[in-house]
Amino acid sequence: MAKSKLRRLKIGNDSFLWTVNTSYLTRTDMAADYPVHVKFTAFLEAYKTTALHIHFHTGATVAGNWLTSGIGDVNLHLPSFARLLILAGNEQGWRAQRQTLNIEDGLPILRRMGYSIKDE
Numbered sequence: 001m002a003k004s005k006l007r008r009l010k011i012g013n014d015s016f017l018w019t020v021n022t023s024y025l026t027r028t029d030m031a032a033d034y035p036v037h038v039k040f041t042a043f044l045e046a047y048k049t050t051a052l053h054i055h056f057h058t059g060a061t062v063a064g065n066w067l068t069s070g071i072g073d074v075n076l077h078l079p080s081f082a083r084l085l086i087l088a089g090n091e092q093g094w095r096a097q098r099q100t101l102n103i104e105d106g107l108p109i110l111r112r113m114g115y116s117i118k119d120e
Contacts, residue, residue, distance in 0.1 A: 009042075009082050014096070018042035018082045022068055024060065033059030038067050040076055040106065042086050044096040052089040052096070054106040074115055084113055 006017040018041065025035040036058050043051035056067055056076075066072045075081060088109045094101035103109070111117050 007079070007082070008045075009079055009086070011083060011086060015045045016042050016082075016086055016096075017045055017048075018086070020068060020076045022065060024065075033061055036060045036065045036067075038065065038076065038106075040082070040085050042082065042089070047097055050096060050098060050100050052086065052094050052101050052103075054085055054089065054103045054109065056106045058107075074110060074117075085109065088112070 023037045038056040040054040
């Protein structure tokens with residue numbers, strides 16, 4: 001039986017399920033970092049089809065991906081970040097019971113939260 005990657009988070013009276021998926025892309029410049037696509041997905045427990053999707057496009061060194069490895073101030077695998085991203089989605093108009101919201105660039109959200117994010 002496969003282990004579920006979905007995690008549960010309660011915000012107010014709502015119970016959300018959320019996950020973070022990381023894809024390492026082919027490097028075209030051997031001197032550059034590895035390109036990375038990180039996707040945060042959350043939805044209300046009974047509303048999987050109206051999810052919040054936030055994409056992050058960044059790079060990774062041999063030490064890891066700074067968004068998910070814990071080598072910096074940001075770690076999207078922590079429930080505290082999931083909560084902040086869900087609340088940011090709500091601020092940008094996501095209504096979890098009625099519509100999907102797809103945010104192509106999540107780095108500005110982290111900047112608004114006060115994190116020092118370099119331009120990618």
